[in-house]
Amino acid sequence: MHSSQTLPPLDGLTAVVAAHRTGSFTAAAESLELTHGAVSRRVQAVERWLGTPLFERHGRGVRTTPAGQRFVAQVEQALGAIRDSADRWRPRRELPTVRISVVPSFARLWLLPRLPALQESPARRRIELLVEHRVSDLAAGESDLSVRYGRGQWRGARAQLLFAEQLFPVAAPELAANLGGQAKPARLAEMPLLHDSDTSQWRAWLGEQGVRFRAKAADRRFEDYDLVLAAAQAGLGVALLRSPLADQALAQGGLVRVSRQAIRNVAGHYVVSSASEDRVAVLQVADLLLSMTAALRR
Numbered sequence: 001m002h003s004s005q006t007l008p009p010l011d012g013l014t015a016v017v018a019a020h021r022t023g024s025f026t027a028a029a030e031s032l033e034l035t036h037g038a039v040s041r042r043v044q045a046v047e048r049w050l051g052t053p054l055f056e057r058h059g060r061g062v063r064t065t066p067a068g069q070r071f072v073a074q075v076e077q078a079l080g081a082i083r084d085s086a087d088r089w090r091p092r093r094e095l096p097t098v099r100i101s102v103v104p105s106f107a108r109l110w111l112l113p114r115l116p117a118l119q120e121s122p123a124r125r126r127i128e129l130l131v132e133h134r135v136s137d138l139a140a141g142e143s144d145l146s147v148r149y150g151r152g153q154w155r156g157a158r159a160q161l162l163f164a165e166q167l168f169p170v171a172a173p174e175l176a177a178n179l180g181g182q183a184k185p186a187r188l189a190e191m192p193l194l195h196d197s198d199t200s201q202w203r204a205w206l207g208e209q210g211v212r213f214r215a216k217a218a219d220r221r222f223e224d225y226d227l228v229l230a231a232a233q234a235g236l237g238v239a240l241l242r243s244p245l246a247d248q249a250l251a252q253g254g255l256v257r258v259s260r261q262a263i264r265n266v267a268g269h270y271v272v273s274s275a276s277e278d279r280v281a282v283l284q285v286a287d288l289l290l291s292m293t294a295a296l297r298r
Contacts, residue, residue, distance in 0.1 A: 008050070009049060012045045015032065018031050018032055018039070020072045025039045025043070025061070053068070054068035095123055096126070097126045098125055098126070098127055099129075100147065100285070101130040101142070102129060105227075106147055106245070106269065108226050109225070109226055109245055117288070125285065130143050135148065138156075138273060145272065145286055146271075148272050152268065159272045161297060163268060165267070167262060168257060168259055168263075169238050171191075171238045171258050172232060172235040175238070176256040185209035185211045185259065186211050188206075188238055189213065191237060192238070194236065195228060196222055196228055202240060204263060205240060218237070219237070220236060229255070232255055238258065242265060243262075245269070271286050273286060
């Protein structure tokens with residue numbers, strides 16, 4: 001029988017727990033990366049210290065005795081308390097943070113639903129979104145990555161195409177029905193046209209169809225592209241849907257395509273980093289973003 005002043009052989013406790021869980025000294029040895037003999041000797045040492053058998057040996061392995069079951073339960077509780085204490089006092093390893101600068105419409109329409117996948121599970125990094133209209137200065141460290149909308153040419157930066165866009169007219173279902181489903185370009189040009197900060201996309205789409213763009217008092221301009229979509233869903237006019245950025249609006253039925261004619265947008269979305277960027281976490285996030293849109297680029 002053990003003395004109340006001594007501790008059990010601590011390496012034997014893990015052997016006892018492993019044998020209890022696996023029902024076999026051989027399996028316990030494999031899980032602990034020990035030999036069968038080493039596990040057997042460690043278990044016997046604990047049994048001598050305790051003064052009672054913990055296992056019944058049989059042909060297929062071992063079976064925990066009633067005393068052994070009570071002892072293992074207490075050992076597991078004690079080991080759990082030690083782990084909890086260690087977690088409480090051990091310095092936490094901070095996850096690397098990657099800051100991505102994006103405009104509000106891109107964040108709401110595309111990036112936010114994909115944020116959990118970027119952080120991965122269990123979390124390998126923390127993504128901090130800088131949602132702003134201005135272009136962040138990557139060289140000055142204002143952000144680590146940026147998703148920019150343009151033609152992919154920014155001085156001192158590395159830009160990789162995330163995805164290009166197709167443009168085609170859409171309207172709310174009721175307005176689309178009034179237009180007869182597939183409207184002629186000249187008819188669309190007479191409707192209130194919805195757009196964001198400039199009219200270049202409508203000019204380009206109408207120009208491809210041989211129709212001249214003329215600004216009208218009924219046209220409406222919004223700073224953010226998702227507000228253009230919201231206005232179109234409210235029936236305020238006809239908008240150009242930027243696919244695939246806004247495909248969800250079509251899928252949900254809030255907007256209906258009113259022309260089969262589509263043109264390629266001269267601007268696209270790019271993942272942009274500093275030309276000298278070499279941090280692993282930042283490059284990993286850039287690669288993840290690009291992998292999410294690989295099918296779109298094909």
